[in-house]
Amino acid sequence: MAGESHGPMEQFIVKPLINLELAGADISYSNSALFMTFAVLATFALFWAGTRHRTMVPTRWQSVTEIMYEFVGGMVKDNVGLEGMRYFPFIFTLFMFILFGNFLGLLPYSFTFTSHIIVNACLALFIFIAVTVIGFARHGLHYFSLFCPPGTPLPVAFILVPIEVMSYFIRPVSLSLRLFANMLAGHVLLKVLAGFIISLGLMFGIVPFAAVFAVTLLEIMVAAIQAYVFALLTCIYLNDAINLH
Amino acid sequence: METEAAKMIGAGLAAIGVIGGGVGVGTVWGYYMSAVARNPSMEDKLRTPAFLGFALSEATSLFALVIALIILFT
Numbered sequence: 001m002a003g004e005s006h007g008p009m010e011q012f013i014v015k016p017l018i019n020l021e022l023a024g025a026d027i028s029y030s031n032s033a034l035f036m037t038f039a040v041l042a043t044f045a046l047f048w049a050g051t052r053h054r055t056m057v058p059t060r061w062q063s064v065t066e067i068m069y070e071f072v073g074g075m076v077k078d079n080v081g082l083e084g085m086r087y088f089p090f091i092f093t094l095f096m097f098i099l100f101g102n103f104l105g106l107l108p109y110s111f112t113f114t115s116h117i118i119v120n121a122c123l124a125l126f127i128f129i130a131v132t133v134i135g136f137a138r139h140g141l142h143y144f145s146l147f148c149p150p151g152t153p154l155p156v157a158f159i160l161v162p163i164e165v166m167s168y169f170i171r172p173v174s175l176s177l178r179l180f181a182n183m184l185a186g187h188v189l190l191k192v193l194a195g196f197i198i199s200l201g202l203m204f205g206i207v208p209f210a211a212v213f214a215v216t217l218l219e220i221m222v223a224a225i226q227a228y229v230f231a232l233l234t235c236i237y238l239n240d241a242i243n244l245h
Numbered sequence: 246m247e248t249e250a251a252k253m254i255g256a257g258l259a260a261i262g263v264i265g266g267g268v269g270v271g272t273v274w275g276y277y278m279s280a281v282a283r284n285p286s287m288e289d290k291l292r293t294p295a296f297l298g299f300a301l302s303e304a305t306s307l308f309a310l311v312i313a314l315i316i317l318f319t
Binding site for chain 2: 009075078079174177178180181182184185225228229232233236
């Protein structure tokens, strides 16, 4: 790190760790990919440790895994219904991946892969395409009635349909942008405040230090909320596709 | 030099849009609190819509923030 610039945006630079190339495309193993691996390994370790010795009265590790499972399971069941439980493994994986990505990014000198819009755009586009395919597979051309709810008077439909179509196609944009902007803004804020500690010195540096402490707590909350919101919106979109209206 | 100054002013103006998101998020949580205070048994049922409204209204202000960042860093 020494000798490089320490601006607030420097933490988001993707550095290749192992250079790889496939058919002219750069597929280097970067620090972003490293932290994705960490997120998967951390999830795997948590659930392996939690379910290794299963007991009737859960141990601490086991109750953590059970709480997470029931939390996401309850969310899917409440918002999509029992039919949506078929897609529960995907939503649970998505939730844990984003949750651990956000949490691991909060560690000092680590990398937040969710602060790169391309990562979120991949997840959001996958969800968008999958939901559209599920909708058309289940309802056929009836799925177009999503854009025009039954019972809409004709004059209102002229205004309503364009709005509904636009709000449908803006979904992947807003879904990925929300997570991206939250993570980016939070981490930039942390780095800017941390820069004030050094420049103000020992006497007055305590004020921004307290602010960094408070903002870190806020960011831990935001990390959990954004993972929850991402999974929740996936459930809502799935609900639109499965139970049309 | 003048383009640089115009960029900064433009980014600042774009960030004004965040006000709307702030008002929206405050309204969502405020009404959630007042609803729960009136009827505490509804707390669990209301939490999901509250988070949904929070996420949707927050997104609008984040659009403004992203526009400001695009102006600043491109």
